[in-house]
Amino acid sequence: MVIPFSPPRIDDKIIAEVTKALQSGWITTGPRTKLFEKKIAEYCNVTDVLAVNSWTAGAELLLYWYGIKEGDEVIVPVYTYCATANIVRHRGAKVIMVDVTSDFGIDISKIEKHINARTKAVIPVDVGGLPIDYAALNLLLQKQKVKELFVPESENQQKLGRILVLSDAAHSFGAVYQNVKVGSQADFTVFSFHAVKNLTTAEGGAICINLPKPFKNDEIYKQLNTLTLHGQNKDALAKTQKGSWEYDVIDAGFKCNMTDILASIGLVEFDRYENDTLPKRKWVFEKYTEVLKKFEWAITPLYEDEHRITSYHLYLLRIKDISLEQRNSIIQEIFDQDVSVNVHYKPLPLLSYYKSLEYNMDDYPVAKKLWETEISLPVFYDITEEQVIKVIEVVVKSVNKVLQK
Ligand SMILES: Cc1ncc(COP(=O)(O)O)c(C=O)c1O
Numbered sequence: 001m002v003i004p005f006s007p008p009r010i011d012d013k014i015i016a017e018v019t020k021a022l023q024s025g026w027i028t029t030g031p032r033t034k035l036f037e038k039k040i041a042e043y044c045n046v047t048d049v050l051a052v053n054s055w056t057a058g059a060e061l062l063l064y065w066y067g068i069k070e071g072d073e074v075i076v077p078v079y080t081y082c083a084t085a086n087i088v089r090h091r092g093a094k095v096i097m098v099d100v101t102s103d104f105g106i107d108i109s110k111i112e113k114h115i116n117a118r119t120k121a122v123i124p125v126d127v128g129g130l131p132i133d134y135a136a137l138n139l140l141l142q143k144q145k146v147k148e149l150f151v152p153e154s155e156n157q158q159k160l161g162r163i164l165v166l167s168d169a170a171h172s173f174g175a176v177y178q179n180v181k182v183g184s185q186a187d188f189t190v191f192s193f194h195a196v197k198n199l200t201t202a203e204g205g206a207i208c209i210n211l212p213k214p215f216k217n218d219e220i221y222k223q224l225n226t227l228t229l230h231g232q233n234k235d236a237l238a239k240t241q242k243g244s245w246e247y248d249v250i251d252a253g254f255k256c257n258m259t260d261i262l263a264s265i266g267l268v269e270f271d272r273y274e275n276d277t278l279p280k281r282k283w284v285f286e287k288y289t290e291v292l293k294k295f296e297w298a299i300t301p302l303y304e305d306e307h308r309i310t311s312y313h314l315y316l317l318r319i320k321d322i323s324l325e326q327r328n329s330i331i332q333e334i335f336d337q338d339v340s341v342n343v344h345y346k347p348l349p350l351l352s353y354y355k356s357l358e359y360n361m362d363d364y365p366v367a368k369k370l371w372e373t374e375i376s377l378p379v380f381y382d383i384t385e386e387q388v389i390k391v392i393e394v395v396v397k398s399v400n401k402v403l404q405k
Contacts, residue, residue, distance in 0.1 A: 003338065004378065009200075014269075017265065018265060024260070027260055028236055028257070029051075029229075029235060029259060029260065033257075033260055036258070041208070043274075045180055045181060046217070047218065048220070049209070051206050051266075052256045052257065052258055053262070054256065055170045056083045057228075057256030058205045058206070059166060059188075060087040060254070061254050062207065064091065065156060065224060065227065066120065066160075067156060068091045068120050069092055070093065073114075074096065076122075076168075077097070077099075077124065077125050077367075078367045079345060080125045080168065080348065081170070081345055083170070084125055088123075098111055099367055100364075104128060104130070106125065106132060106137075108140060119149070120164065121165070122165055125170070126167070127314070128314035128315075129310040130302065130303060130310040131182050131307075133307070138186075141165065147162050165186040166186065166188045167185065167186035168190065169189045170191065170192035171192070172311045173198060173311055174199070182311075186210065187212075188209060191205055198313050199266065199273050201258070202262055204262050204263075207224065225257075227251060227253040228253070230255055233249070234247040281379055284388060285301075285312050288315055291396075292395070297321075313379070314344050316374055317395070318373045319375065330375065330398045330399055331343070339378065339390065341377060343371070343375065343376060344374065349361040350371075377391055378391060
């Protein structure tokens with residue numbers, strides 16, 4: 001049997017909760033979604049969380065809310081999934097790519113030189129679940145010199161008075177930064193609950209709202225919530241109240257609300273996340289590292305240091321000094337022995353669309369090296385010890401075979 005890469009954990013508990021939601025008479029956004037939001041808010045130390053139907057939709061909504069438009073620039077790491085950059089293009093703005101450091105996070109020391117009067121936001125990414133250094137990024141954006149460059153062009157930009165930090169925390173739900181869970185370090189932190197993520201709702205996401213004063217986060221929640229429903233000032237539940245049919249549309253909003261069916265999956269996933277899902281994923285990481293670190297060719301991923309603990313989302317193994325061709329041959333060997341692996345990520349300049357916009361991979365030497373030598377190993381809740389051992393054996397055998405050629 002092939003060992004899969006990261007199947008979701010769908011068991012009787014999930015099926016029972018989804019069935020309950022289906023039978024409840026309320027299947028779109030309703031009480032289950034609101035309860036899910038409340039639980040995430042408590043877990044992430046923020047007052048307001050808005051559930052949405054994907055990371056992508058939620059994050060694009062935030063760029064819209066901040067008034068990002070054609071002519072603006074948004075800084076993203078070059079090493080990420082396309083969604084981080086695509087949402088910037090959806091708003092007509094320019095993607096400014098910055099190289100990463102060897103732990104896969106954006107190189108904060110390289111951001112300042114890209115900041116100018118057109119820069120409106122930075123979207124750092126917690127790749128694999130390891131938080132970036134939020135304190136260093138916030139410090140940079142608070143610098144007088146950097147703030148003076150900022151030219152506000154919308155009411156919300158005026159109010160914030162600086163570059164927005166929108167954290168791409170698609171991978172890092174449950175990760176820890178300076179002793180607190182990821183969620184309260186940026187202006188907005190957006191999680192993904194896509195099927196391959198640690199905590200899934202099939203598709204879905206959540207926005208932690210954590211703007212400084214004079215913003216009132218509960219008011220921003222209401223504004224954003226309205227924007228997830230076409231800018232309609234009453235949601236479906238409110239409209240079911242007696243005589244309450246009438247509504248207005250106050251903006252040309254989006255349509256990206258989470259449904260109660262999806263939230264019912266999320267509620268089960270949430271309740272077992274901290275004490276069951278995360279420890280299991282940690283166990284898998286530790287098993288891999290315990291054995292692989294003994295090999296001279298292995299660069300095992302960093303998943304904990306004095307400020308950060310990962311959410312154990314992706315096990316980003318690297319093979320020292322191999323070429324792209326060797327990496328691809330190793331992957332082929334691994335697949336031939338019935339183990340599924342992956343590569344995270346093909347950097348943005350290598351994707352045809354971004355290549356056509358004339359980004360050049362040679363401008364990002366660290367990302368280039370990481371991508372050429374990276375192989376992501378399977379991590380999922382139901383993986384057995386036997387399977388972990390098989391993955392390790394197959395990886396070792398495949399690397400040795402290719403290195404000996
Ligand atoms: C780093 C990163 N950002 C954003 C996304 C997009 O998430 P979603 O599929 O929920 O829109 C993903 C999804 O894989 C991702 O890996």
